[in-house]
Amino acid sequence: MxxxxxxxxxxxxxxxxxxxxxxxxxxxxxxxxxxxxxxxxxxxxxxxxxxxxGDFSTNSAFMWTQKTTEPYKGFEAGRNWNFNNGDTKAILDNVAGIDRLAPRIQGYGGDGATNAVYGDNTGSFSIFGDYPDWNEVDPLTITEGRFINEMDIQRRRKVVVIGKRVKEILFDKGEEPLNKFIRINGVYFQVVGVFKSKKTGQQADNENQNVHIPFTTLQRLYNYGDKVFWYAMTSHKTTSVSAVAEEVMEVVKRRHDIAPYDDQAIGHFNVEEQFxxxxxxxxxxxxxxxxxxxxxxxxxxxxxxxxxxxxxxxxxxxxxxxxxxxxxxxxxxxxxxxxxxxxxxxxxxxxxxxxxxxxxxxxxxxxxxxxxxxxxxxxxxxxxxxxxxxxxxxxxxxxxxxxxxxxxxxxxxxxxx
Incomplete structure (x- = not known):
């Protein structure tokens, strides 16, 4: 050769x-x-x-309420309704395959426009009330400080985690935002963390303009009572999140007298199916x-x-x-x-x-x-x-x-x- x-x-x-x-x-x-x-x-x-x-957990799902489309137990179709704190407990008690359950609410009923002020700087951002588990289901990169923790939830602390873009708008270049107080709709919150999105493009731009405060704080601050707007959930690794999501919807429909066959009453996004x-x-x-x-x-x-x-x-x-x-x-x-x-x-x-x-x-x-x-x-x-x-x-x-x-x-x- x-x-x-x-x-x-x-x-x-x-x-x-x-x-x-x-x-x-x-x-x-x-x-x-x-x-x-x-x-x-x-x-x-x-x-x-x-x-x-992004880094969505592949065994995760998201749910939100929509108008009912079927009459049931004396209720007419087209009824507005909401998840509530009782649903959270019922889901955790009755759905064995669930690993994490993270309720979420949003300032002003979900319209997203919330004014924030620090010194002479102002901005309009989306404000969310979250549990610590939300960051496990839909992760963010924490660049400074921390995310919301259980003590914040229990004590209804007025603390806030802000996005990268929020920091750039409210704080001068080089200024340290941690432990500073920003005013959101007249209420002061202490900055305990800064994050940046793991997504790309427009999704990242939108997420970097978010503000996160403890779920219980936002719920009381805006007089939402026990309302919950969304659920994010993950299943155990040995359980399909699709099966878990079906069980969750059954539990919630039963509690709110919604027809079991009403497929439009609960909107949902299943990351496992998308992957x-x-x-x-x-x-x-x-x-x-x-x-x-x-x-x-x-x-x-x-x-x-x-x-x-x-x-x-x-x-x-x-x-x-x-x-x-x-x-x-x-x-x-x-x-x-x-x-x-x-x-x-x-x-x-x-x-x-x-x-x-x-x-x-x-x-x-x-x-x-x-x-x-x-x-x-x-x-x-x-x-x-x-x-x-x-x-x-x-x-x-x-x-x-x-x-x-x-x-x-x-x-x-x-x-x-």
Whole structure:
């Protein structure tokens, strides 16, 4: 294999018709190039989608109330209703598969516009009343201080955790916000933490303008009584959150005299279901990418095989002379296979390198600003798989020409003009 004369002969053969060699190699180059770029792009799209969903627990679900759509037990359809503190206790007491349950309310009945003041700086932000578990279900990155804790809930403390953008608006550059007091609708709250969103794009911008205070504090401050606007929940790892969510809805509907078959009375978002849909989508995309990429690569390999057949036909006399002077069939076969392998592997390797290079260029150009495209890399396993495909393809491309060469009889070859 490392015979220098053999390698010189291979290079001479490939250089003898440069245009033909180039066009043949380009088919293989393009096949592996497209496979690499499509796989990298698929990974980038997948990473972007997952990053945009943030670090939601995959076993989580969210619920909120909506108008009833079915009459039941004397109540007409179209009834407005709310979750309440009693529902929280009933859910925890009756739904065994639930791991965390985090109620939430929002300032001014959910319209989101709440004025905040610090010194001469003012802003309008979304204010939420939360339990500590909310940050476990829909996590935030705490950059300073802490999130709400159980003592805040029990004592109804007037403390606040503010988003990154809230800090930038209310506090001067370089000013430390922790332990400072900001006024929200005439009530002073002590800043105990600052966070930034784990999401991307517009979702991150919106979340960074949120303000979180203890659930019990907000509930009393705005005279909400025992109302709850949302629930966030997670299930135990051994339990499907879809099953848990169904149980929760059954418990709540029973408590509020809502028809069991009223599917519109409770709005819900199941993260587990969404993740499964995304996973299935990208499994299908990856299968399609491999089929298209390998199909394109095979077209190039077939081109290599056809060209090698032409080469064998052109070198019929040469092969006959070699056979006549005692060249072993295995040496002639190896020569044809090596030429095919060198042509396929070199073109494919260049396609792989150029494909990875383009992916890295796209990655650098896109930066961190894209909502749905992030880190479009080609992993090591894919590169090794592509390289293996190249080697196998090169051998397969040379097998038919090699067999054709072995069928050449020395006497007939010597008569060939």
């Amino acid at each position: 490392f015979d220098i004369d053999r390698w010189q002969e291979i290079i001479h053969t490939l250089k003898s018709n440069k245009l033909r060699t180039f066009l043949t190699a380009f088919g293989v180059f393009w096949g592996i190039f497209m496979l690499t770029v499509m796989l990298g792009s698929g990974t980038g799209l997948e990473n972007g989608i997952y990053r945009n969903m 499964m849909k995304v996973q299935n989508l990208f499994t299908g995309i990856n299968i399609l990418i491999w089929l298209v990429g390998i199909g394109t690569l095979l077209a190039g390999v077939i081109g290599v095989s056809n060209i090698m057949l032409v080469v064998v036909r052109e070198r019929t006399k040469e092969i006959g002379i070699r056979r006549a002077i005692g060249a072993k069939p295995v040496k002639i076969t190896n020569q044809i296979l090596m030429e095919s392998l060198v042509l396929t592997a070199s073109a494919g390797w260049m396609g792989l390198v150029f494909g990875v290079g383009l992916i890295e260029l796209i990655n650098s150009a896109m930066g961190e600003g894209s909502d749905f495209f992030s880190n479009p890399t080609v992993n090591f396993g894919v590169a090794i798989t592509a390289l293996t495909i190249l080697i196998i393809s090169g051998v397969l491309a040379g097998m038919l020409p090699a067999k054709r060469a072995l069928r050449i009889k020395p006497i007939e070859a010597l008569r060939t003009e």
